[in-house]
Amino acid sequence: MRPRRPLPDPLHERPFSVAEALSVGVTAKRLRGTDLAQPFRGARAIGSGDDTLSRARRYAVRMPGNQFFSHVTAAYIHGMRLPHHASSEPLHVGVVWPRRSPRVAGVVGHEMRPPVAVVHVGGLRTVPPVVAWCQLAAVLTPEEVIVAGDGLIRRQDPVSDLESLHHAVRRWTGAHGAPALRAALPHLRAGTDSARETMLRLLMSRAGLPEPQVNPPILDSAGRFLAYGDLVYAERRVLVEYDGEQHRLDAEQYQKDVDRLDRLMEEGWRVIRVNRAHMRRRARAALVLRIERALHDADGRDRAPIARMPPRR
Structure with missing residues (x-):
């Protein structure tokens, strides 16, 4: 069997429309490939199921006011630079302890010690981007953590700075992923584009x-x-x-x-x-x-x- 033709760069990291794919040279045959999910008519995505943001929006309709998105889901909501495999993660939803985390199919619940800051992005309740980055360190590879961190301090429209990331890592001592965060810090560089x-x-x-x-x-x-x-x-x-x-x-x-x-x-x-x-x-x-x-x-x-x-x- 001949290997599948790789998709162009812009289509690797996110769902895309059939029209967009055709406009950049992807053939109709390639769009019928079994590696591409069809969550909606006229849409494609790498991997099975809906994209994270669509699933988050659907879950948000039933989300109680004391819940919020965290970890990989929060990172997607903030538009962070994530590897493709992260799209297969279930939704991550947090609550502030002593409340009980949700137990729902397709959702990983987290009970977090207070205080926990919550922000609103596109109508979704989520932890702030720097907190989401710290949470990623428990599930991503060291290089992926660095890539995501660089994205927070990117050249255009940065959402944080190196000093804030250092401060966040110090506060993360003892939490899941703390060693990975400390190892990533020396390799972060501000001003990247991709x-x-x-x-x-x-x-x-x-x-x-x-x-x-x-x-x-x-x-x-x-x-x-x-x-x-x-x-x-x-x-x-x-x-x-x-x-x-x-x-x-x-x-x-x-x-x-x-x-x-x-x-x-x-x-x-x-x-x-x-x-x-x-x-x-x-x-x-x-x-x-x-x-x-x-x-x-x-x-x-x-x-x-x-x-x-x-x-x-």
Whole structure:
């Protein structure tokens, strides 16, 4: 059996309409694939059942006033950066102890010690985003916790800052996931634009490459602003750029990206463009070697090689 054709990047992390999928080149045959659920006519989703937000809205109709969404469900409500497997989680619903948590099929109940802050987002009662992030540490991998944390302190419309996350982790001492949160803190970086950008940075870090700056303004030789770049080695004029497919699907944005990278190359920058395929396990070593060679070339032949460890498997 031939492997299924991967869906474009924008469709991997959320439900989507048939019309949207067709508009970005997904075939009608692919939309009939058994890996795609059909929660409603004209809609598709990866995995079975409805998406988390739809299930949350349906549950909210019957939710008593003393209940609120928490953990992964709260993270979805806040639009946090989550791995695809999180969409298969049941709804997480909390109450403040000594009230009893709900016992309903498809719902995981949590009894939380007071005080517990509750906010309203889109008509849904939920814990605040920083609390949801702390709760995620008990169910996500270390990298996934970092990706979600970076999303809270992202470049555009951040909902928190590093100081607040440090404060939250200190308050989380003794709770589920506390060690994972403490381990994640040193790896958080403000100013990211996407989950893949964080994943690429972590891949580079595990390989032992020097740490780049995250989305800093890049200046030309006269000190004038040129562009922003994803992962930047300013002194070496090396830019590592994650190229998501959504950039190609938006013609205007794609043209802006082409012009931006052309200007950088005219100023002597080495631009390394990375896509999803480069980050697959079998391609990672070659990607790291490309970056390492670019840094070596920028340093000059007389510089000692950059010491690095092989990528973790």
